Amino acid sequence: MDFEIPENLRMMQDTIRRFVKQDLEPVSQKVEDEDRIPEEIVGKMRELGLFGLSIPEEYGGLGLGTLGECLIYEELTKTNACFRSRIGTSNGIGSMGILFDGTEEQKHRYLPKIASGEWTACFALSEPEAGSDAGNIQTTARRDGDSFVINGLKHFITNGDVADLATVITLTDREKKTRGGITAFVIQKGNPGFYVGTIERKMGLRGSHTCELIFDNCHVPVDNVIGGEPMIGKGFKTAMRVLDKGRLTMGACALGAAQKLLDLSVEYSKERIQFGKPLVRFQSVQNMLADMATEIYAARQMLYHAAWLRDQGNKVIMEASMVKLFCTEMACRVADRALQIFGGMGYMKDLPVERFYRDLRLYRIFEGTSEIQRMVIARELTRP
Ligand SMILES: Cc1cc2nc3c(=O)[nH]c(=O)nc-3n(C[C@H](O)[C@H](O)[C@H](O)COP(=O)(O)OP(=O)(O)OC[C@H]3O[C@@H](n4cnc5c(N)ncnc54)[C@H](O)[C@@H]3O)c2cc1C
Incomplete structure (x- = not known):
């Protein structure tokens, strides 16, 4: 078994980590307040090639594969979820139908413009x-x-x-x-x-x-x-293929947000003093942190494994549904614990915890609700 992330993907991960810290985090609250992403940020996402993550190189994209895409989304969702949504919908569910089932002429007409970010x-x-x-x-x-x-x-x-x-x-x-x-x-x-x-x-x-x-x-x-x-x-099949792949990337988005909430919670619980000592010294807070970390660890392993399986050419219908179900429900549990650790401050708009809490709730609904994922898993399990 090889658990190493390939060097080229690690480098891309580092680039996105820097981009999140230097460019996205500083505008995250402004985006929240104004309900729009500034054009210059969209321009920077274009320069980084983010609009073409999953589009093959022959059509002008980065052709990263599923694992690569998941790693990038995991980093991007450590900040405001809308940034991932701006690119992910376009080079994900918006264009995958053309890539999977389009004619060669359609692929050449649309995909390069989507990959460059000229078209959404x-x-x-x-x-x-x-x-x-x-x-x-x-x-x-x-x-x-x-x-x-x-x-x-x-x-x-x-x-x-x-x-x-x-x-x-x-x-x-x-x-x-x-x-x-x-x-x-x-x-x-x-x-x-x-x-x-x-x-x-x-x-x-x-x-x-x-x-x-x-x-x-x-x-x-x-x-x-x-x-x-x-x-x-034959369009229903096209739509279902598109959604299958989207389920893995949704798992990655939930995972990134959960990791960020854990990091914030660890930091806060070391700093916040009550009863004369930091929160992290109380066993019930330690238990919450430990449960968050354990679930995140489990989610990451299943996500990377399913993404890797898909990149090897395997069908991952059941695994993709399991990933979406587990990662999105896990992230909501993590968000709930994070908010509890932050106490009243977690409920205030001055800190990002309440925003993550609200944004994460969506992941259990769109691109197939949790109930629909369970139906898919059960159907695959009981297939004759
Ligand atoms: C912010 C947002 C963005 C979205 N973006 C897109 C997009 O870009 N493109 C797009 O096409 N759609 C999009 N959607 C739609 C999304 O995919 C649907 O909301 C989702 O599939 C659920 O459908 P519904 O809202 O009609 O709920 P319903 O289907 O009415 O479900 C309501 C509840 O009943 C449950 N339920 C339904 N059927 C069953 C069953 N057979 N067994 C058990 N439980 C069941 C559901 O799980 C859910 O809990 C978006 C939705 C939101 C909220």
């Missing part, structure tokens, strides 16, 4: 009547000669407002639904009939916007079907 991509699957039950989408794409006409409403779409293009999952055959009746399209901003609707007000993840996308007689050519004509009706 988002992923539009969820609808008011189709969340966990993703196969129940109602947004239709009706064939009209050499084009399709799309009508419907997508909601809760991360980065929908800043995205230049969207991977949009539609219903093309109501009878067949997930068994041959769902088709994935790539649609660019400015396409007539494609609008951004309401931007939601939400509990956390400020700096990253979650929007409605509206399709009102939106005409797109057949060329915009991801994978072209042969992939008509």
Whole structure:
């Protein structure tokens, strides 16, 4: 067994660690207050190649592989979660459909611009009547000669407002639904009939916007079907493949935040004096720190192992769900203990603990809730 992280990934990790400390941390509170990431920070993320982490080098990305991507996200999520969301949605769920199932022409047309950060991509699957039950989408794409006409409403779409293009999952055959009746399209901003609707007000993840996308007689050519004509009706599979990979990176995001909360808690418990001694001398505080560290250690091992398995070409459907389930639930337990250790100060907006607490809660909901991950794990376990 080799537990060493390759040298090139270690170097990248160090670069991101420095970037977080020097550039992201100082603006983290401003981003929270203003609910937007300054353009110069987006520019720096472009320079570092962060928009192309998972896009292969032949399309202008860094082609890091799953482990590399997870290591970078683990570092990036030690600060405000919105920074990861700004890049991760684009070179993750927003563009992976094109990479996995797109035609060569589509890959060359879209991926280099996404990898450079010139274009941002988002992923539009969820609808008011189709969340966990993703196969129940109602947004239709009706064939009209050499084009399709799309009508419907997508909601809760991360980065929908800043995205230049969207991977949009539609219903093309109501009878067949997930068994041959769902088709994935790539649609660019400015396409007539494609609008951004309401931007939601939400509990956390400020700096990253979650929007409605509206399709009102939106005409797109057949060329915009991801994978072209042969992939008509096969879009549900594309969407599920995209989400499988996203589950590992979600685990990495939860892990990074949990590690940061542990580090802050250790520091604070050494400094804060009550009853004449630092908190860390009280056994019940030590127990909380020990439980946090132990769960983080377990989460990191399973994440790296599953990422490594995927990089070796293995199918990791069950492992990816286990990682998302365990890491995100673990991080919420860690956040709860961190807030307890910080006491009243943990509840105040002057310190980042309350922000982590709110932001982490989302990870158990999006890209498949914890309940859906358990369903996937059980289904894989009981497969004949
Ligand atoms: C901030 C944010 C950003 C998002 N970004 C995106 C995005 O970029 N693109 C996108 O397409 N979507 C996005 N989503 C949508 C997200 O993926 C869904 O919210 C999620 O899949 C859950 O769907 P739902 O909200 O409709 O909840 P529901 O499906 O209504 O579920 C409600 C509850 O019921 C449980 N439940 C549902 N079905 C079952 C079952 N069969 N067994 C047991 N329990 C069940 C769920 O686990 C949950 O606890 C985002 C959501 C949020 C909040």
